[in-house]
Amino acid sequence: MVHDIEALRSLAIFTQQREPAQTPLPFSAVPWSTNRVMNWGIHLSDCIGPNFKNVFEPPTHPKPPYNQAAITEEELQEGLLFTQRYWGLILANPGLRRLHLTDHGALQWVVRSADFFFKVLSTLKGIQDLCACEHLNLTQLWRLNEAAPSMETVTTANALALFGRQGLVEATIDENPWQRKNPAIKTLKFTASIWDDLAGTMAQFHNPTAQDVLTILSMLPNLENLMLVGVHDDSNSDGNNNTSSTTSPTSASASSHEPLSNLPETFAFRGHESSLKKLFIAQKNSNLTTLLPHLTNLRELRMNGLTNGSVEALASHCKNLEVLEWIHNPTHVRDFGNRPPIRDPIHSLFISCPNLKVFDGIERFINADDIIQDPWACQKIEKFRCRIVGIVRLTKDEQTILNGILASHPEFRYIEAVSSVLSALSNEEREVAQKHMRSREQQRLVYERLASLQYLKHLDLGFEIRDPNPADFVLFDLYYSDVDGRVYRNYGPSRTPDTLELTLASGLGQLRSLKHLEMFGFEAVDHRIEKRELGWMANNWPALKLIYGLAKDRFDMIEPDTTKDKLREYMQELRPDVIHGSLFTPKVAQDQPRFFTPLF
Numbered sequence: 001m002v003h004d005i006e007a008l009r010s011l012a013i014f015t016q017q018r019e020p021a022q023t024p025l026p027f028s029a030v031p032w033s034t035n036r037v038m039n040w041g042i043h044l045s046d047c048i049g050p051n052f053k054n055v056f057e058p059p060t061h062p063k064p065p066y067n068q069a070a071i072t073e074e075e076l077q078e079g080l081l082f083t084q085r086y087w088g089l090i091l092a093n094p095g096l097r098r099l100h101l102t103d104h105g106a107l108q109w110v111v112r113s114a115d116f117f118f119k120v121l122s123t124l125k126g127i128q129d130l131c132a133c134e135h136l137n138l139t140q141l142w143r144l145n146e147a148a149p150s151m152e153t154v155t156t157a158n159a160l161a162l163f164g165r166q167g168l169v170e171a172t173i174d175e176n177p178w179q180r181k182n183p184a185i186k187t188l189k190f191t192a193s194i195w196d197d198l199a200g201t202m203a204q205f206h207n208p209t210a211q212d213v214l215t216i217l218s219m220l221p222n223l224e225n226l227m228l229v230g231v232h233d234d235s236n237s238d239g240n241n242n243t244s245s246t247t248s249p250t251s252a253s254a255s256s257h258e259p260l261s262n263l264p265e266t267f268a269f270r271g272h273e274s275s276l277k278k279l280f281i282a283q284k285n286s287n288l289t290t291l292l293p294h295l296t297n298l299r300e301l302r303m304n305g306l307t308n309g310s311v312e313a314l315a316s317h318c319k320n321l322e323v324l325e326w327i328h329n330p331t332h333v334r335d336f337g338n339r340p341p342i343r344d345p346i347h348s349l350f351i352s353c354p355n356l357k358v359f360d361g362i363e364r365f366i367n368a369d370d371i372i373q374d375p376w377a378c379q380k381i382e383k384f385r386c387r388i389v390g391i392v393r394l395t396k397d398e399q400t401i402l403n404g405i406l407a408s409h410p411e412f413r414y415i416e417a418v419s420s421v422l423s424a425l426s427n428e429e430r431e432v433a434q435k436h437m438r439s440r441e442q443q444r445l446v447y448e449r450l451a452s453l454q455y456l457k458h459l460d461l462g463f464e465i466r467d468p469n470p471a472d473f474v475l476f477d478l479y480y481s482d483v484d485g486r487v488y489r490n491y492g493p494s495r496t497p498d499t500l501e502l503t504l505a506s507g508l509g510q511l512r513s514l515k516h517l518e519m520f521g522f523e524a525v526d527h528r529i530e531k532r533e534l535g536w537m538a539n540n541w542p543a544l545k546l547i548y549g550l551a552k553d554r555f556d557m558i559e560p561d562t563t564k565d566k567l568r569e570y571m572q573e574l575r576p577d578v579i580h581g582s583l584f585t586p587k588v589a590q591d592q593p594r595f596f597t598p599l600f
Contacts, residue, residue, distance in 0.1 A: 055112060058080075059110055097129065114137075124148065128151060131155035136156045142180030153189075182219065183221055187223070224277045225277065227280040231283075283304060285306065293316075296319070302323070315349050331468070344365050346365075362462075366388055368390040371449050372442065379452065388499065392442055393498055440505075451512075459517060489557040495524055495527075499525040501527060502527040503527075509536065514541065519545065519548070520541070531570050538575045544578055545578060548581055
């Protein structure tokens with residue numbers, strides 16, 4: 001037991017369950033009302049301290065392992081004693097600044113009224129950070145301003161899941177809590193509840209709509225940080241979906257989803273500028289088209305995928321954006337064969353957001369011609385993880401023709417001799433030579449754009465495109481290697497064809513201006529990097545610490561890439577301080593979030 005210690009400022013209470021008793025009372029016979037409990041012969045009233053009279057009631061739905069097992073009188077009494085110690089520990093430490101209460105224990109008794117909870121909070125005069133998922137409802141946020149005016153950070157359960165949407169609507173009609181405001185709260189976090197885990201794809205129905213979020217912002221006028229499980233999408237589509245914006249199968253039937261903020265106009269969000277600066281959304285592919293126009297002060301957005309309409313709204317209304325980060329990497333990205341005809345609107349962010357410092361969305365792509373056409377406003381960007389595609393590249397046969405041209409006309413490498421060489425070529429050779437010239441000019445301009453971003457520390461241009469576990473795998477995908485005669489598995493093409501060459505001949509040398517570059521990634525890029533390029537990187541990027549693109553493949557039964565192995569070994573000789581890694585995640589861990597900067 002922790003007593004009143006002035007130095008204690010943070011308290012997190014965790015409950016751990018033990019196994020049920022060996023001689024249980026049948027679950028169906030447990031008298032769950034307080035009056036019936038008193039008839040057991042164990043006088044539980046004698047166990048209740050003076051501070052807790054008429055405060056608790058027995059748990060109506062015991063949690064595992066008791067919801068399927070039985071419970072004894074002794075265990076019920078034990079739960080009552082534990083509950084008093086649970087709350088007594090808090091009351092004994094009025095100097096707390098941070099209080100984190102986990103879910104109820106399996107035998108923990110339930111607080112009858114929220115009045116007790118807020119009375120406890122009122123004793124913590126300096127409380128600033130509260131996590132109380134089972135004790136705090138959205139409609140009660142305004143009460144925190146009375147009970148704990150110093151409160152700045154609140155974590156509660158995904159409200160629509162834990163308390164039920166209908167209950168919130170009814171509370172709104174009866175009490176109009178949404179008109180109450182709490183100007184003190186700066187950070188609000190919603191966490192997923194057991195309902196989200198059980199609901200699976202139906203969890204979207206438990207998320208607030210965009211109008212719900214706006215109502216929360218109206219209640220909390222000084223809110224700066226908001227963490228959501230998800231945002232419910234009432235629309236079928238924003239009209240611009242791509243591979244990064246798949247619509248949930250549940251959303252098409254969600255027209256009956258009623259917003260909790262179905263209030264008179266006097267209580268609605270008025271469209272004034274929100275103070276929100278950081279937004280985190282955990283679920284995939286959120287449609288934020290109706291929310292983002294109100295978030296003009298947004299600085300950081302971390303999520304797990306955006307619809308194209310949301311990207312356009314972000315570029316149009318959130319000009320102060322500094323960080324846009326996907327919190328998960330995809331398993332693999334393979335869209336070069338079926339890329340949508342429309343251009344990815346993600347490019348508009350680099351034109352419209354001058355303060356952008358981090359763009360971390362490797363599954364999105366930018367067309368090379370877009371990069372060339374429009375100047376970028378984000379000249380101080382430090383992290384760029386996005387694929388650059390649409391580069392004009394020669395096919396294997398065309399490259400053979402070009403090699404023949406260069407062998408016959410070595411002067412073709414010099415601009416002064418181009419015209420005379422072209423006139424001496426056949427029509428087929430001339431077309432190949434002109435295509436080669438277009439490719440080089442296009443790449444030169446792309447490098448020029450990247451070279452202007454002199455604050456870059458992290459430049460990642462590609463990601464794994466091979467499926468590590470293809471659904472249509474058959475024995476025909478196995479083959480004998482011509483090199484060592486062993487059996488290996490064929491995973492298909494390993495490179496995206498319309499990407500940068502990353503050679504000095506194509507203009508890589510322009511990137512010598514990136515003196516702060518610490519990470520360079522080119523996984524699945526159709527590069528032609530050789531020892532010459534690696535030597536250039538070793539000399540011109542003194543801050544380089546990490547390379548993605550030369551590490552060993554981590555696929556099951558894949559043939560070793562000896563060319564890549566030799567390049568990696570050569571780079572290790574030049575720069576033994578540089579680490580060779582990969583962002584590709586094996587299937588056993590593909591659903592785990594990668595490391596990202598904490599939101600708040």
